[in-house]
Amino acid sequence: MARAVLPLLVVFIFVTTATAQIYSRITDSPVATDGGSSASVTFVDTDNDGDLDLYITNDEETQGNFYYLNDGSGTFTAVASDTIKETGGHNVGASWGDYDNDGDVDCFIARWSNQSNKLYINRGDGTFGRGIVPPVTNSGGYSETGSWADYDNDGWLDLFVTNSSGNGHHNWLYNSNGAGGFTLVTTPPFSVDGDDSRSADWCDLDGDGWVDLFVANENNDNDALYRNFDGTFTRQTGVAPGIDGVNNFTSSWGDIDNDADFDLFVGSYNSPSLLYRNIDQELVPMTGSPVSVDNQFAVGSAFGDYDNDGDLDLLVTNGFAASGNIYRHNYLYDNDGTGNFTRAASEPIQADSGWGFGCAFGDMDGDQDLDLCIARSRNADEDNLLYRNTQTENNGVVLAA
Numbered sequence: 001m002a003r004a005v006l007p008l009l010v011v012f013i014f015v016t017t018a019t020a021q022i023y024s025r026i027t028d029s030p031v032a033t034d035g036g037s038s039a040s041v042t043f044v045d046t047d048n049d050g051d052l053d054l055y056i057t058n059d060e061e062t063q064g065n066f067y068y069l070n071d072g073s074g075t076f077t078a079v080a081s082d083t084i085k086e087t088g089g090h091n092v093g094a095s096w097g098d099y100d101n102d103g104d105v106d107c108f109i110a111r112w113s114n115q116s117n118k119l120y121i122n123r124g125d126g127t128f129g130r131g132i133v134p135p136v137t138n139s140g141g142y143s144e145t146g147s148w149a150d151y152d153n154d155g156w157l158d159l160f161v162t163n164s165s166g167n168g169h170h171n172w173l174y175n176s177n178g179a180g181g182f183t184l185v186t187t188p189p190f191s192v193d194g195d196d197s198r199s200a201d202w203c204d205l206d207g208d209g210w211v212d213l214f215v216a217n218e219n220n221d222n223d224a225l226y227r228n229f230d231g232t233f234t235r236q237t238g239v240a241p242g243i244d245g246v247n248n249f250t251s252s253w254g255d256i257d258n259d260a261d262f263d264l265f266v267g268s269y270n271s272p273s274l275l276y277r278n279i280d281q282e283l284v285p286m287t288g289s290p291v292s293v294d295n296q297f298a299v300g301s302a303f304g305d306y307d308n309d310g311d312l313d314l315l316v317t318n319g320f321a322a323s324g325n326i327y328r329h330n331y332l333y334d335n336d337g338t339g340n341f342t343r344a345a346s347e348p349i350q351a352d353s354g355w356g357f358g359c360a361f362g363d364m365d366g367d368q369d370l371d372l373c374i375a376r377s378r379n380a381d382e383d384n385l386l387y388r389n390t391q392t393e394n395n396g397v398v399l400a401a
Contacts, residue, residue, distance in 0.1 A: 021346045022307060023332075023372060023387040030078045031056075031373065031386045036063050038375035038384050040094045040145075043362025044105055047126025052362045054373060055084070057091040057109065060380055065091055065109075069126065074365030074388060084120045084128040089113070093145030093199075097157045100180040108136070110143035110161060117143050117161065135184045136174055142166045149202035149211045152231035154178065160213060162197035171197050171215065189235045195221040203253040203262045206281040214241070216248040216266055223248055223266065225283070241283050246271045254303030254312045257339035265291065267298025267316055277339060291316060291341050294331050304361030304370045308394035311335040315349070317356025317374055324379040327353040352385055354378050364388075 026032055037060040043052040047069065054076055056066040064087035068076035079085065084107060093110035100106065104122040111117050116139050119131035131137060142165035148157045156176035163169045173190045174182035185191070195217040202211040210228040217223050223241050226233040236242055241264065250267035257263065257277065264283055266274040273295040276283035286292075291314055300317035307313065313335050318328035332349040333341035343350070355378035361370040365388065374385040 020391075021348070022344075022389055022391040023347050023349065024390050025348055025352065026386040026388055029076055029386055031066070031068055031076050032383055034066055034078070035381045035383050036060070036066065037377045037380035038066070038357060038382075039092045039377065040358040041360045041373050041375040041384070042094055042096060042358075043360050043364065043373070044096045046105060046122065048104055048124070049126075051366060052364050053126070054362075054364070055094060055096075055107070056358075056373075056375055056384060057094050059090045059092055059112070059377065061089065062087055063380075064088075065094075066384075070364060072366065074371065076364075082127055083130050086130075089115045089118075092143070093162075095146040095148055095159075097148030097159075099148065099157045099159070099176065101156065106131070108146040108148070108159060108161075110146050112142050112144070112164075114140055114142060114166065116140055117146070133181060135172075136161075136182050139172065140166075141169060141172075144197065145199045147200045147202055147213075149213075150176075151202070151211055151213075151228060153210065158182075160200050160202075162200050162215060164196045164198055164218060168194065170194055171200070189226065189233055193224065193235065195224060197221075197224075198249045199251055201251050201253055203264075205262060205278065205283075207261065214251055214253070214264065216251045218247045218249060218269070220245050220247060223251075239282070240285050241266065241274065241276055244274060248274070249299050250301045252301045252303050252314075254314075256303075256312055256314075256335060256341075258311060258337060263339065265301055265303070265314060265316075267295060267301045269297055269299070269320070272296055273298045273316065286339070289341055290343060291331075291333055294343070297321075297328050299355075299357050300359045300375075302359050302361055304372075306332070306361065306370045306372070306389060307334065307391060308369055309337075311337040313344070314341060315359050315361070315372065315374075317359050319355035319357050319377060321355070327378070328355055329353050330356045330359075330374060348387070349374075354382050354385075369394075 051070040054068040067079040090112040109118040120128040159174040173185040196219040213226040215224040261278040264276040297318040303312040332344040358375040369389040372387040376382040
């Protein structure tokens with residue numbers, strides 16, 4: 001779950017196909033020993049020094065958030081004091097973007113339990129101040145995630161926020177006014193859609209230059225695909241993926257079959273997850289994939305080419321149960337290049353069970369391959385997972401966009 005981070009542009013030069021174990025679990029980093037009820041995780045260069053730092057939210061009133069700075073080699077140091085770490089509130093989703101166009105990334109935090117969401121403004125050096133930016137920061141509500149995108153193509157990032165509960169609740173679309181402020185969009189469809197929404201992801205599904213929006217809904221509400229036509233939205237109804245009516249927590253876009261369009265994974269809870277192939281700009285369900293069958297308690301997901309073979313692989317985290325004594329497994333899948341996935345059985349991901357929540361790929365040590373972090377939350381004190389990518393057989397170049 002966790003969710004919108006600055007995208008990575010990944011360009012690959014590949015030589016052979018690696019079959020040995022690639023990931024090695026790191027156990028001596030503060031990232032892997034701090035414990036907590038962690039929700040979202042993002043790799044992001046907060047201080048503009050050219051390496052990826054790490055930010056993890058915690059969904060407990062007294063825990064605060066975790067913020068780690070990278071020394072450039074993948075060694076993280078916990079930031080002792082900064083506004084962005086502050087306690088108080090159920091901090092769930094974190095989304096990063098340069099909303100004020102000043103050359104550094106700022107952070108939106110979605111909070112649950114009828115608490116107003118927060119916006120942290122980057123001072124340019126990786127330290128943060130709390131932004132007072134109504135209506136974003138005086139919203140109230142039961143928010144799960146936020147996602148940045150310039151949906152009207154005016155050069156400024158707008159913000160979409162999901163809400164999963166509350167009387168008469170709706171999701172919120174905030175339009176940037178171009179001066180660091182926002183206006184809540186009060187026209188349909190968002191002003192009338194009252195689904196219980198967990199996550200949202202932007203993508204130009206039809207290649208027309210305008211980003212469309214997918215929203216994963218729980219409590220048997222149909223998911224929502226909103227098509228963007230010149231900055232205005234229409235909800236697509238009567239066809240996939242808007243007819244599932246199950247309990248979905250997470251979603252990720254990715255070109256799984258290398259045909260230059262975006263396909264979609266949707267993680268479901270208490271039912272099989274969903275995988276859609278983009279065929280002529282329509283999303284067609286794929287059946288029989290292990291990513292659907294294995295993941296019936298899915299909470300987080302991410303696409304990334306972890307083995308540098310030129311196609312997108314998939315990570316899915318599974319979590320939550322009636323009892324803290326019940327463990328879930330996370331699953332990493334290899335892509336054969338055509339969208340067919342098989343479990344990466346030699347990797348340690350599946351064996352490190354617990355309650356997986358958010359997850360993220362990122363090249364933390366600058367060696368041109370994707371490392372991995374998973375936020376966990378069992379019993380509100382579970383250590384998070386950090387993995388170093390050790391593969392050397394396939395050469396790649398990973399550039400921060």
